Amino acid sequence: METPQKVRWMQDIFGEYQRYFTFLKKVARHEFRKSWFTRISTPILEKAELFERWVWEGTDIISKEMYTFKDRKWRDLVLKPESTAWVMRAYLENFIDEPQPVYLYYIEPHFRYERPQKWRYRQHYQIGAEIIGEIDPVLDAKMIYMWQSILDSIGLKWKYTLKLNTVWTQKEREKYIEALRDFFSNKKQHLDETDLFRLEVNPLRILDSKNPDTKELIKFAPKITDYLKKESKEYYESVKEYLDIIKVEYEEDHTLVRWFDYYSHTVWEFVDWSGRTQDTFCWGWRYDELSKLLWHKNAVPAVWFWMWAERLIESTMESWVQLKNKDKIHLYFIQLGDDAKKILLPLNIEARDKWLNSLLSLGTPSLKIQMKKANKINARFVAIVGIMEARSGICQLKDMETGTQVEVKIENLLSHVIEKIWDENLDFYSPTKDFIIVEPKEEIL
């Protein structure tokens, strides 16, 4: 009988992959904090009704790509496929009376039951940020800048192009869609099956067509610019002006049309130009109508940006980003037998308390295997303690850099090593420094 396997297209994250993931999360959290965003974690399970408000005709997600199921009371639940509607739900419950706008970010597992492709796992992590509660072109520019900083900081500085567009307001778009429908309805004989379907459900998506014949037709189709009000144009111009001021380079791309009805104004993507495919690193857009879909009485403006973490992790792993090993071991303790362990266990704790990166090899008693390990982890010093050393209180200390070996009293071992590696190589970091623990007084003494 075979041991159980994990679900296909889901992955265990550990080792190198986990280290790059940690790097990405650290950078993202730091940039978010610098811009005054705070973290929110919403439940992974939500009621399907929330989800049904959010998606509708024109997208395949609901029908095929979701993990939906019924709980024991036969209520429909869904594992979150992304977080816009989820965060908006949480905003309406918790943040509506706070000073606006509200800045939130999240780093969470998400689920898609979709055809497996490179970096698209069925369980994956999304990192996203939202500014909710106000509409202002400067917020869109700020959001774009923040994400550019993240991409730059993880080492993808030379790898992307920012593509920018506007999808205007819902009202303007509706009129434009009507015009498109009229235009293409007269030319059905030139459309393939996919585009005929798009004509049916959402003619805007025809502008996305890869069919060369359709691409020719599109050149003669009505232009959105003819359906605009002044305010929308000014909004878009203003976003661009802010981006220019803070020196963010972008390419305008008017084929960048997203098809959710609640989108408005600015949409953008950071596109990977380094690889074989013109793949997208991450996306963002403004949405000002979503709250109404969730039955809220008012439209709550918001701007959103997000990435699939795996996409970025795999890009940094393939690129020129190397992670420093912060955990260089200064002193590696090799023990031979129980008596040695009894001496080294407390000594290892003491070493750590003195900020020395030390490691006590436990388990395997063979000297050879333990020396191999010491080499593999690139330890600077190795102390070897067996029964004799435990009795005499003197042990061998090997300097792995110079290859020299000296006898040292075990009680002097730590000060000896600290002297050799110098104070400045010690890592004095402790998270408890960030926090005040008010020591208890009378109440417990």
Place this chain on the structure above:
Amino acid sequence: METPQKVRWMQDIFGEYQRYFTFLKKVARHEFRKSWFTRISTPILEKAELFERWVWEGTDIISKEMYTFKDRKWRDLVLKPESTAWVMRAYLENFIDEPQPVYLYYIEPHFRYERPQKWRYRQHYQIGAEIIGEIDPVLDAKMIYMWQSILDSIGLKWKYTLKLNTVWTQKEREKYIEALRDFFSNKKQHLDETDLFRLEVNPLRILDSKNPDTKELIKFAPKITDYLKKESKEYYESVKEYLDIIKVEYEEDHTLVRWFDYYSHTVWEFVDWSGRTQDTFCWGWRYDELSKLLWHKNAVPAVWFWMWAERLIESTMESWVQLKNKDKIHLYFIQLGDDAKKILLPLNIEARDKWLNSLLSLGTPSLKIQMKKANKINARFVAIVGIMEARSGICQLKDMETGTQVEVKIENLLSHVIEKIWDENLDFYSPTKDFIIVEPKEEIL
């Protein structure tokens, strides 16, 4: 129509709660790293077959407390209720050929469909660590010490008692269980319904009984010590000896019996003695037989420790732990109108690049509301820029500590503030310092 609500007994984590959660995660990650543990993230969804190996008669989890469902291909899946079997599955897939033992930790959402109680949410976070691949009492002692360090570092130093016991090996236990069954079978008339059920499925659990009559009976029941082999006793004595050496205080509690068949030797709990209830903070035990339940040919020894994060978060929030606010704002920019935004947006970025904690108020244009915010976040300096200031290049800078106000050239604003708050108050942290980005050479230029 009401806006959608979240699933009951699940929670949004944000604000203060999220800050304490961050604190806990930081401390735990730091202690794990110090002890050479590396992180693993296993999928939240696993096949039900894995889960069915892991639990069986004698526990209620399978029947009532799980989120199980079928995917589109009618395969049985389960949302993980805890991670022992999950991590063992991942170990067998990925780590079996690595140098042993393997040190792993995780911080992950888990799911229980159970009766709601304080801190027991249906989606909750578990933090756990495992040492897999070798058996040695010193590993158990090391594990206990590490978790004690975590509890101490989050400020619960005076709040817990460590309770310790052994459940011996499976073979010894089987004989003992038989003896218990014989003993209680003659005394059925003195047992209540619960204990009669326990007698049926697992007589060991009778030792956990709260019934006063049963408690009396237990005094005369067979003792596990009569069924022991020398090795098991020595193992337990050795764990205690190591704990004594590293000065970990514990109370032996022989009623601490866990009822999974794959447990062996050491079991322990950190018990909260500060509250109304003698509630458990976190648990640990050794298990050496689980891998066989997963159809693996050999027993893989392992020791495990874990906590429900919410339990600890809520304890630290209720205790004397105060979190420092690392994000003290040095300079808060108030803008009045678009011209001001255009000047302040790049200035805010420049300030951040100079390690100044600065924040630009975007959105709300009212001076009053923005000043209120500046007070609320306890900003040290506030710069106010309106149309006039944008034109003249001179603005008002208010020192919120002294209440004084001066005129400063906008171009000198940053150097002025940096001079006032001193270099040593700047936060020079950047995660990119932990990483080397090898700049691209010929290949892309």
